[in-house]
Amino acid sequence: xxxxxxxAQMPHxxxxxxxxVSMQDPDQGVKMRSQRLLITVxxxxxxxxxxxxxxxxxxxxxxxxxxxxxxxxxQHGYLYPLRDPRCLVLRPDDTPYRFQTPYFWTSTxxxxxxxxxxxxxxxxxxxxxxxxxxxxxxxxxxxxxKINHAWDLVVMQAREQLRAAKQRRKGDRLVMACQEQTxxxxxxxxxxxPSVLEQGPERSSCTAGQAQMSPQGLPSNxxxxxxxxxxxxxxxxxxxxxxxxxLGRARVKSSVCLEAYLKFSSQRELHDPIMSGCLxxxxxxxxxxTYWTMNAPSVAVPTKLRVxxxxxxxxxxxxxPVGRAHFMAFLGTEFSAENLSFWExxxxxxxxxxxxxxxxxxxxxxQFLAPGAARWVNIDSRTMExxxxxxxxxxRYVLDDAQLHIYMLMKKDSYPRFxxxxxxxxxxxEAVIPPEAKKRSRLAHRVFPFMRKLPHSSPSPALLPAAxxxxxxxxxxxxxxxxxxx
Amino acid sequence: MCDQTFLVNVFxxxxxxxxxxxxxxxxxxxxxxSYCSMCAEIMATDGLHENQxxxxxxxxxxxxxxxxxxxxxxxxxxxxxxxxxxVEALGQFVMKxxxxxxxHGNKVLCMDWCKDKRRIVxxxxxxxxxxxxxxxxxxxxxxxMPCTWVMACxxxxxxxxxxxxxxxxxxxxxxxxxxxxxNMAAKKKSVAMHTNYLSACSFTNSDMQILTxxxxxxxxxxxxxxGQLLQSFHGHGADVLCLDLAPSETGNTFVSGGCDKKAMVxxxxxxxxxxxxxxxxxxxxxxxxxxxxxxxxxxxxxATCRLYDLRADREVAIxxxxxxxxxxxxxxxxxxxxxxxxxxxxxxINVWDVLKGxxxxxxxxxxxxxxxxxxxxDGTAFCSGSWDHTLRVWA
Numbered sequence: 001x002x003x004x005x006x007x008a009q010m011p012h013x014x015x016x017x018x019x020x021v022s023m024q025d026p027d028q029g030v031k032m033r034s035q036r037l038l039i040t041v042x043x044x045x046x047x048x049x050x051x052x053x054x055x056x057x058x059x060x061x062x063x064x065x066x067x068x069x070x071x072x073x074x075q076h077g078y079l080y081p082l083r084d085p086r087c088l089v090l091r092p093d094d095t096p097y098r099f100q101t102p103y104f105w106t107s108t109x110x111x112x113x114x115x116x117x118x119x120x121x122x123x124x125x126x127x128x129x130x131x132x133x134x135x136x137x138x139x140x141x142x143x144x145x146k147i148n149h150a151w152d153l154v155v156m157q158a159r160e161q162l163r164a165a166k167q168r169r170k171g172d173r174l175v176m177a178c179q180e181q182t183x184x185x186x187x188x189x190x191x192x193x194p195s196v197l198e199q200g201p202e203r204s205s206c207t208a209g210q211a212q213m214s215p216q217g218l219p220s221n222x223x224x225x226x227x228x229x230x231x232x233x234x235x236x237x238x239x240x241x242x243x244x245x246x247l248g249r250a251r252v253k254s255s256v257c258l259e260a261y262l263k264f265s266s267q268r269e270l271h272d273p274i275m276s277g278c279l280x281x282x283x284x285x286x287x288x289x290t291y292w293t294m295n296a297p298s299v300a301v302p303t304k305l306r307v308x309x310x311x312x313x314x315x316x317x318x319x320x321p322v323g324r325a326h327f328m329a330f331l332g333t334e335f336s337a338e339n340l341s342f343w344e345x346x347x348x349x350x351x352x353x354x355x356x357x358x359x360x361x362x363x364x365x366x367q368f369l370a371p372g373a374a375r376w377v378n379i380d381s382r383t384m385e386x387x388x389x390x391x392x393x394x395x396r397y398v399l400d401d402a403q404l405h406i407y408m409l410m411k412k413d414s415y416p417r418f419x420x421x422x423x424x425x426x427x428x429x430e431a432v433i434p435p436e437a438k439k440r441s442r443l444a445h446r447v448f449p450f451m452r453k454l455p456h457s458s459p460s461p462a463l464l465p466a467a468x469x470x471x472x473x474x475x476x477x478x479x480x481x482x483x484x485x486x
Numbered sequence: 487m488c489d490q491t492f493l494v495n496v497f498x499x500x501x502x503x504x505x506x507x508x509x510x511x512x513x514x515x516x517x518x519x520s521y522c523s524m525c526a527e528i529m530a531t532d533g534l535h536e537n538q539x540x541x542x543x544x545x546x547x548x549x550x551x552x553x554x555x556x557x558x559x560x561x562x563x564x565x566x567x568x569x570x571x572x573v574e575a576l577g578q579f580v581m582k583x584x585x586x587x588x589x590h591g592n593k594v595l596c597m598d599w600c601k602d603k604r605r606i607v608x609x610x611x612x613x614x615x616x617x618x619x620x621x622x623x624x625x626x627x628x629x630x631m632p633c634t635w636v637m638a639c640x641x642x643x644x645x646x647x648x649x650x651x652x653x654x655x656x657x658x659x660x661x662x663x664x665x666x667x668x669n670m671a672a673k674k675k676s677v678a679m680h681t682n683y684l685s686a687c688s689f690t691n692s693d694m695q696i697l698t699x700x701x702x703x704x705x706x707x708x709x710x711x712x713g714q715l716l717q718s719f720h721g722h723g724a725d726v727l728c729l730d731l732a733p734s735e736t737g738n739t740f741v742s743g744g745c746d747k748k749a750m751v752x753x754x755x756x757x758x759x760x761x762x763x764x765x766x767x768x769x770x771x772x773x774x775x776x777x778x779x780x781x782x783x784x785x786x787x788x789a790t791c792r793l794y795d796l797r798a799d800r801e802v803a804i805x806x807x808x809x810x811x812x813x814x815x816x817x818x819x820x821x822x823x824x825x826x827x828x829x830x831x832x833x834x835i836n837v838w839d840v841l842k843g844x845x846x847x848x849x850x851x852x853x854x855x856x857x858x859x860x861x862x863x864d865g866t867a868f869c870s871g872s873w874d875h876t877l878r879v880w881a
Contacts, residue, residue: 011768011787012831015811059809065848069809072832194854194873201635201653201683203725203745203769204701235723236543242721242762243550247557249761252797254562257780258569261823261841264778266573268822273866274581274881275822283604284584284867284881289621292603295864315735350737351692354709354716396716397755404736411735457622461602461645462662 010199013076013107019069020078023054024099030054035096037082040171045082045096052092067092076106076196077186085178086133088185088193098175104183106197112187115154118143120184122158135190267312271305281437289458294434297321304431311419314411326427330418331410338375339406339414342368346403350396361394369402379405500525514542551764558800566793566803570841576824579837579847584867585620585879594871595652596686596858600641603864607648608877609636615650617662620869620879629660629670638687638698649677649696651684657698659710678708685727690737690754697740697754699726705742707754719752721759728772728816734779741782743770749784749794763794765801772816772859776840777823783840785814791828791838805838807845816858821865829856829870835880851878 023030023046035045048070055066071090073079079097080088090097121140124131132140144151165173189195270276283289294303302322310317317323324340331337345368349360368377369387379387383405390398418424496509500522507522512529521529592612599606604621613634617627633654640649642659651657657678660670678684682701689696690707695716699705705719705726724745732739732751739760743749749770751761768787775782781795781802789810793803805826812832819826825846826838835849835856854873861868867881 012789012812015789019811055809059807061809062848064850065809068832068834068850069811072812201637201701203727204682232540233543236540236547238721239547240543240550242759243547243554246554246761246799247550249799251558251561251799254795254798254800254802255564255569257795257798258564258566258802260778260780261566261776262569262573265822265824265841268777269824272820272822272824273864274820274861274868275824278866282866282881283621284879289604291866292864315733347691351690351695353694353711354714355711400755407735457619457624458602458604460605460619460626460662460664461600462647463664 010107010109013105016073016076016078017105017107020073020099022058023051035082037096037174040174042082042096042098042171042175045098046079047093048081048091048095048097049093051079051090051097063092075186077104077182078106080178080182082174082178085181086185086190088182098178100182101179104179106186112184114143114147115150117184117188118147118154119157119161120180122154123162126155126158127162133190139188271309279434279436286437288437290434290437292458294432298325301430301432302427304428304433307424307427307431310424314415317415317418326423327415327418330421330423331414333423334414334417336414338368338377339410341375342377343403343406343410346399349399350403352396354396357396358394361391361398364399365391377402377406496520502529517542517545558798561798562800566841567843570843573841575842576839576846581837581847581849581880583851583878584881585623587618587620587623587877587879588875589616589618589625590614590875590877592875593854593873594857594875594877595635595637596639596650597860597869597871597877598639598641598648599860599862599869600645601643601863602645603862603866605641605645606869606877607639607641607650608858608871609639609650609652610875611635615639615648615660617648618877620877626664627662627670629674631658635683638684640687640689640696642689642693643691644693647693649687649689651678651687651698653683655680655683655700655702657684657687657696657708659696675710675713677710677713678706679713680704680706682725685725686729688729688731690731697729697731699729699742701725703744705729705740705752717754717757719757719759721750721752721762722746722748725769727769730773730775730782732775732779733777741773741775743773743784743786745769747786749773749782751796761796761799763801765792766790768813771813774818777819777821783817783819783826785817785828787813787831789813789830791817791826793826793840803840803843805836805843805845807836810836812855815856816860818859818861818868820861820868827859827861827868829859829872831855833872833874835859835870849880852876 022028030046031050032044032046034041034043051070052063052066055061055069056063067090074088074090077088078100080100082096082098121132121136121143125140147154165176186196273282278291280290281288283291295306298321306320310320310323317327328337328340331340345364349357349364352360367373368375379402383401387399387402498506498509498520500507500509501519502521502525505522509520509522510526512519512521512526590608590610591614592610594608594610597606597608604619605617606620607615607617609615611634613631613636615629615631615636616625618625631650631654633652636650636652638651642648647659647661649657649659656676659675659677661673663670677696678698680698680700680702684698684700686699687696694710696708696710697705698708703722703724703726706715707717708714709716722742722744726742726744729740729742738754739751740754741749741751747764747766747768747770749763750759752758753760766784766786766788770784770786772785773782780797781793783791783793785791789812790804790806791814792801792805794800795802810830812830814828814830817826817828824840826840827835828838829835833852833855836845837847837849839846852870852872852874856870856872858871859868867879869877869879871877
């Protein structure tokens with residue numbers, strides 16, 4: 001049922017057709033000429049190299065990209081080589097190509113049935129003995145067995161088509177044969193050649209947009225009824241509700257938002273290994289994993305870049321186990337460490353198992369919220385009231401308000417103080433700047449390739465003992481694991 | 487019918503039956519039409535037929551959308567590439583394949599990185615899910631799913647489990663074990679149940695919750711231990727193909743993209759759609775948040791990638807080129823958000839300058855469409871999976 005949906009799933013086909021059409025433009029298109037093929041002269045041929053050149057000029061792309069794009073056009077059957085029509089490749093030389101007739105364009109998505117294929121193979125077989133290649137012979141045999149009952153029809157059709165073709169000029173006959181051959185190369189690719197028509201599992205069409213007008217439901221060419229057909233009224237009502245909500249939301253000026261990207265990206269540029277490299281070297285490039293060892297989640301002395309990142313945002317600081325540990329220590333000196341512990345407990349609740357929700361809520365209450373609790377957190381009275389109310393019916397988000405309040409407190413108050421503190425400044429000063437890996441080792445690889453060191457394995461996280469939150473896990477050890485599993 | 491006299495002003499084609507008749511004006515939801523007397527009578531006696539409700543609802547929705555676009559445009563005072571004019575252009579970009587992972591027997595459909603920055607899990611059409619140490623290219627685990635087309639896989643944050651699913655309509659979690667006596671498939675836990683294929687899955691901040699997207703048009707949040715459905719997200723008008731969790735401080739939202747050309751942002755707690763964007767012209771195959779969490783990028787079958795800003799509530803950039811004809815199947819940002827890597831169905835990977843909107847580089851190497859692409863957690867490399875049965879790590 002290649003119908004509406006399949007076409008919608010292949011918008012690249014119509015784009016390719018537009019390219020092919022503009023290639024055939026008499027003024028701006030590719031240079032066409034006639035080509036002598038044995039004793040016949042075929043008009044409207046283009047050379048492979050001219051095609052590539054045209055693509056380079058038209059789209060301002062490199063030769064490699066133009067060749068790649070041209071090859072895709074040929075693989076999809078929009079162009080075919082006249083001399084060696086068994087192989088759909090683009091050669092960037094004077095190999096002649098012709099444009100496929102729109103009748104056979106891939107976008108028509110005709111169901112290329114077994115009967116059609118059988119007729120085509122029969123024609124080939126009749127026209128010249130031994131014209132069928134390996135996989136075609138196999139298919140021919142299979143089809144002969146499968147549609148044996150209709151085989152007379154197949155042979156008759158084939159003979160009829162051949163007879164009709166004989167009435168044409170030799171040049172036309174040759175061209176039509178090539179066109180048909182290309183069509184079948186696309187629809188029945190030889191073994192080893194991936195099918196360009198394959199799209200993966202079928203996706204259901206968005207029929208809510210094409211509101212069905214007939215009371216019966218669907219137009220006949222639609223894909224089978226899915227869960228979306230009957231939602232039309234609700235669907236539009238929901239869309240309108242969304243629109244109304246969106247109309248009411250507060251928006252920020254584009255200039256403000258876009259400036260933020262510039263600031264963010266420039267701040268992080270030096271921290272982006274792909275943009276700026278990383279010291280001592282990118283493990284994927286040098287085959288040396290020192291970078292990862294030096295930046296392990298719980299390393300004793302963090303690198304300078306890492307400590308700098310803690311100053312970018314509160315979120316960065318908390319996400320880094322080493323940063324969080326130092327922040328916790330700092331809060332300890334200010335006697336407000338329970339804030340961070342409370343936040344951590346709330347995170348565990350939010351992301352924990354459903355079965356543990358009640359128990360965890362209770363534990364948090366006992367430890368942080370109950371009057372006279374051991375690590376009582378200071379939340380404003382309104383939030384506290386609301387939270388305590390919610391505790392009657394505990395769910396995983398019941399502490400969200402309180403958690404946010406404490407988070408903002410730390411972010412606006414403790415965090416800036418941490419950044420200005422002597423503790424943080426010391427961390428920055430003591431942080432390591434890894435030296436760049438010595439160039440010598442890479443040279444050794446080039447001179448003695450067989451001496452190439454195997455990259456170190458590292459133990460899989462699945463092997464390490466589970467680290468409990470807040471405690472720095474033992475630093476990932478050296479190369480003790482050797483080769484991994486199977 | 488009483489004796490009514492009415493003025494015949496117009497003689498022409500009836501708006502309903504199209505016959506040449508004497509027409510009278512008829513008002514439907516503030517829209518004036520011309521009906522012949524027959525149709526006018528039918529309308530009066532019939533009451534609102536369902537088709538007319540649908541048509542009028544549709545036009546109302548369209549006009550609301552138009553108003554929304556007008557509102558959004560009011561605050562759009564500058565384009566991204568204009569703002570980015572003062573940013574230095576990027577130089578020559580050289581990225582090469584540093585590792586090729588061979589071992590899948592069929593198309594690679596999805597992959598995900600482990601937090602240890604070197605291990606990955608990948609899934610393929612033949613049902614195989616493989617865990618690799620991509621640094622050494624060793625395979626560490628392999629599982630065969632009972633279904634083909636495993637379109638989604640994810641690594642748990644602890645590194646101790648993986649989740650995967652596809653045409654079986656389920657998402658299953660497998661704990662990773664090195665015990666040679668244990669069969670990984672034996673400890674499999676079935677977590678999510680959808681009514682159509684699973685297109686994407688992701689663990690939230692812990693091993694205990696999974697977010698899934700499905701061809702049945704919904705997303706859902708599940709408790710891994712019990713398989714309980716915690717929240718479901720309805721709103722897409724067609725298959726949902728992708729999702730990504732927001733890296734925000736409060737960690738409560740995620741974005742999904744689907745075949746209805748819409749990208750929708752959801753509140754995980756309430757199940758409500760918070761924002762929606764509909765500017766793509768075809769299926770959205772992949773969505774990924776900008777590292778700051780204030781925006782997200784999407785890749786679509788319409789051969790473009792687009793950037794949507796959440797605070798400005800609009801699309802702010804389109805990444806496209808006339809020579810790029812095939813759809814983008816997956817996108818991801820570099821760590822600083824300056825680069826956008828996009829894998830396409832024409833076997834290539836294009837690297838875009840997010841700020842300037844220009845293409846920085848095109849990477850060849852795969853021999854069939856690139857189906858999945860993720861940047862490693864520390865941004866040192868990215869991995870691409872393809873229908874040519876291989877995965878490549880680029881740096």
